[in-house]
Amino acid sequence: KTDLLSMVKDDFSVLASDIPWESENVWSTMIFYMFNLHIPLGYGGLSIVAYTLHQPVLDLQTQVLELSAALFLLSRTIKPEYDLVNFFKTIKSPAERNWLLASALGFAVLTSLVFLASLVADRLFGAKAANNPLVREILLSSDISATAIVLVNCIIAPLLEEAVYRGFLLTSLASTMSWRNAVVISSAIFSVAHFSIDNFLQLFIIGLFVSHFFRFLLLRKQRALPIPSPVALPFPLHRPLRHLSTHQRSHSVVY
Template identity: 35%
Template sequence: MAHHPLIPSHNQSDAIMCAIPSFHVCNFHDFHQSRSSQALRLFAFFLSRNFSALETNTPWDSSDIWSTLAGYIFALHIPLSFGGVSFVAQTLKSSPDPFTMVASIIVLQMIEFLGAMVLLNYTAKTEYHISSFFIEKLFSEKRSSIKASATGVVFLIGSMLLTSIIVNNLIEPKVWEALSKRNEGGGRSLRDGTPSREPHEPPDVSNPIMKEMIFDSPLSKTATAFLLCFTTPLLEETIYRGFLLTCLAKEMKWWEAIIISASVFSIAHFSIENSLQLSLVGTILGSVYCWSGNLAAPFVVHSVYNAAILLLTYMS
């Protein structure tokens, strides 16, 4: 029987049928490679030097970075942050009321901030004016500070919620279950016989001192909000991002500088139980600052984060 030229033969049909799936596989493979290459390029950009918008010129020499930081920690931060309230109590010869306490902390942090600015100005190169340097950092528009702030807030709040869920539902119940098995008193602490928290019971995340300050009076509540949302972010962002991270980014890769500055930020709080959380906060704030080159961006993120903590404490 003659074969019609427009109808494929059996061998041609097999070839076509074999070619069709290979064509789709080839397209899918190319598409997959394209998406993978885009992801790799994005990841490479994230790890590249181009991610950071920080300048390489800083007011401080490399040899002065750690000595300046040590001077701030031991001469200003520890005496004022950890001994200042005790000094106020001794001066008043009584335990300060909540408003007096929060007002004292605000004054102490402002003194610490001014002292830090004097120290940074003293250790800076003579051709730099520190006030002009930080003002320029606050209003730098190399990249969108609004986009950086919004992204930082989303990442910070999201990561905090995620870590809280992991700790409360996975890690902490196992810890309390292990402790209860070792506890021969059946829910009593081994040391003094007082009731301990039952396994799987959610932790009390509220800060009793903070709750006392925000529930004392409207004036105390306002002062606490000012402390957490302005004074503290201003001081910490100036030191740990504006000074330390800026200097470290000149000496090493930007992501290494972020990790080191975040670790120092965590250690400076002298809080072992919150060290991982503080390191995560410092990492996100450092990333926001590195990408934007704008010190106002991490300040906004820090303020919003502290406001969220204040709100959660108020609602708890």
């Protein structure tokens, strides 16, 4: 048991000390991303145009643009000896392919946690605050709009979030502080970056849980920078499904 714990500690210390980005540039890179990419693209610029013109499909273009810009930023700030593309490659290890089972178990556990956190949010802020009427209107307006919302929430946004908050921020912080502190700080920043008081608790729980799952994959050398795993999907799926279920309940009451 002692040997196993020391081996895990040694393995992770190597991963944490050898990161692709300079530790002194972590916060400046993160601030640049937040104020020059995330906020202008996510809460201004194209988002304002989309809202003014009632064109929700622009959300897809906005997220794709932010993802592309974020990856470009990470590629420009990475150390010369590293290649960002390699961090998205799954490391094939025939002897250790149990991450699918871990993903399934993690998905089930996180789904339960998100559900419980949603109940707490409803208690604190009310059920109406947890439902965005604009998103519900977008989901019900057309199949294309609904597809765009699901694509953004379940593929593009998780890829962006895991690349920035886990792949870059978490691994960089873990090289300068304890893993626990790095997880808490990165999860808190991940939650705050959504600018949603109603969903802060759910997002913080997701950040904590996915960060520990990320460590599980790192220690087993399944992959380096985390490709969006099924573990991260309960909350993105929860939002559109909840809007649709709310509409169906109200629709059944009318009829």
